[in-house]
Amino acid sequence: MKRATEIELAEEILDLQERKVPFLDDAVTSSPVEHYCDPHRLELEREKLFRSIPQPVVHSSELPTPGSFLRRDFAGLPLLFTRDEDGQVHTFINVCRHRGSRLVQDHEGCKQRFTCPYHAWTWNNRGELTGMPHGELGFPELDRSALGLKRLGCSERHGFIWVLANTDQAPDVDTTLAGLAEDFEWFDAASHVVQHSDVEVRSVNWKILVEGGIEAYHFRVTHRKTIAPYFNDNLSTYRQFGPHLRSVLSKRSIAELRDQPTDQWRLRDHSQVLYTLMASSQFLVQSDHIAWITVDPLTPSSSRIRISTLVPADLVATEEDRAHWAKNHAITVQTLAEDFDIGEGIQAGLTTGANDTLTFGRFEGALNAFNTSVRERL
Ligand code: FES
Ligand SMILES: [Fe+2]
Numbered sequence: 001m002k003r004a005t006e007i008e009l010a011e012e013i014l015d016l017q018e019r020k021v022p023f024l025d026d027a028v029t030s031s032p033v034e035h036y037c038d039p040h041r042l043e044l045e046r047e048k049l050f051r052s053i054p055q056p057v058v059h060s061s062e063l064p065t066p067g068s069f070l071r072r073d074f075a076g077l078p079l080l081f082t083r084d085e086d087g088q089v090h091t092f093i094n095v096c097r098h099r100g101s102r103l104v105q106d107h108e109g110c111k112q113r114f115t116c117p118y119h120a121w122t123w124n125n126r127g128e129l130t131g132m133p134h135g136e137l138g139f140p141e142l143d144r145s146a147l148g149l150k151r152l153g154c155s156e157r158h159g160f161i162w163v164l165a166n167t168d169q170a171p172d173v174d175t176t177l178a179g180l181a182e183d184f185e186w187f188d189a190a191s192h193v194v195q196h197s198d199v200e201v202r203s204v205n206w207k208i209l210v211e212g213g214i215e216a217y218h219f220r221v222t223h224r225k226t227i228a229p230y231f232n233d234n235l236s237t238y239r240q241f242g243p244h245l246r247s248v249l250s251k252r253s254i255a256e257l258r259d260q261p262t263d264q265w266r267l268r269d270h271s272q273v274l275y276t277l278m279a280s281s282q283f284l285v286q287s288d289h290i291a292w293i294t295v296d297p298l299t300p301s302s303s304r305i306r307i308s309t310l311v312p313a314d315l316v317a318t319e320e321d322r323a324h325w326a327k328n329h330a331i332t333v334q335t336l337a338e339d340f341d342i343g344e345g346i347q348a349g350l351t352t353g354a355n356d357t358l359t360f361g362r363f364e365g366a367l368n369a370f371n372t373s374v375r376e377r378l
Contacts, residue, residue, distance in 0.1 A: 001187075014049075022236075026362075028359065029368035033356060033358065035185040044378050054176050055165075059193075066086070069109060074250045076093040079093065091153055091184070093149065095150065097148075105117065127149035153166075155171050158190055159191070171329040191312060201302060203301055204303055209305065210276060211280075212342065213282055213336075215366060216250070269287045276370065291310075
């Protein structure tokens with residue numbers, strides 16, 4: 001983020017806080033409940049959003065050394081991530097090219113070769129087929145070079161491994177960030193490590209989960225026992241970058257900036273700067289760390305959620321540091337659980353006939369912007 005933008009965003013919140021008005025869109029909008037329940041729509045969302053826009057699926061620190069590998073299911077695909085001896089990252093579908101057995105069983109580790117548990121065909125971590133027991137006799141005509149692991153497009157950028165699942169070509173991440181590349185430089189996740197990670201499956205559509213993060217209207221009520229006392233009531237702003245959003249969820253302490261020269265202003269000390277990347281990731285940039293929340297739809301009414309706490313790599317050395325991050329991560333998980341509980345309640349009510357649409361107020365405009373972007377991509 002440019003310094004001028006950081007100051008402009010802080011000034012905008014200070015002005016709204018002073019005038020005691022929220023950030024308002026022009027109109028009240030709505031979203032049809034069937035958009036959150038329809039299996040055909042989910043298939044389309046997977047195809048047009050999750051598999052057709054580069055998605056950050058793994059943090060670079062999760063594949064720390066040459067030879068590292070990691071399994072992760074995403075967008076209905078069982079994925080295998082490897083880092084080869086040159087440090088290059090690869091993404092494959094974790095399926096054997098012989099008769100389709102799951103190739104790698106371990107979830108992570110360090111390995112140069114992967115041998116199928118069924119008949120022991122073997123690949124190296126660049127995806128090349130290197131072993132086929134009794135191959136000369138059994139498969140005399142087969143072209144081994146055509147039997148590499150099925151490769152998906154991936155690029156390592158801004159500290160993440162971005163996957164473009166509908167091609168084997170590496171995506172140009174900065175272009176798809178639609179103006180947010182500067183912001184990624186600013187929060188610099190590349191200098192961070194994943195210190196804690198939690199995965200859970202919740203009975204809620206993925207869009208309800210995203211919507212739950214991009215307004216501050218609910219803070220005072222839903223989060224009254226956790227974070228609400230620190231935040232301004234119903235005071236958040238947002239901007240669109242292509243299909244992505246940047247929101248500022250402001251804290252009461254932002255008022256302190258009035259007594260500070262602008263060259264000392266640090267927006268993330270007085271707000272959570274939230275990036276909602278179409279479609280699977282939200283980055284909550286906080287004072288000294290980043291919470292990375294990914295959502296992966298399993299069915300229209302269930303989603304796998306991963307909450308990771310990214311912390312500066314040079315701040316994990318001492319026992320005291322690690323205790324600090326463990327506490328931080330626990331607070332993030334607890335606060336988000338409050339959102340997810342509400343989300344599951346919403347999902348359970350969608351098919352009751354109580355509502356044909358969900359209604360978004362003028363200070364919930366980010367929800368309409370998000371749903372409009374989804375609709376446009378479909
Ligand atoms: S299915 Fe993998 S080697 Fe046969
Ligand atoms: Fe919330």
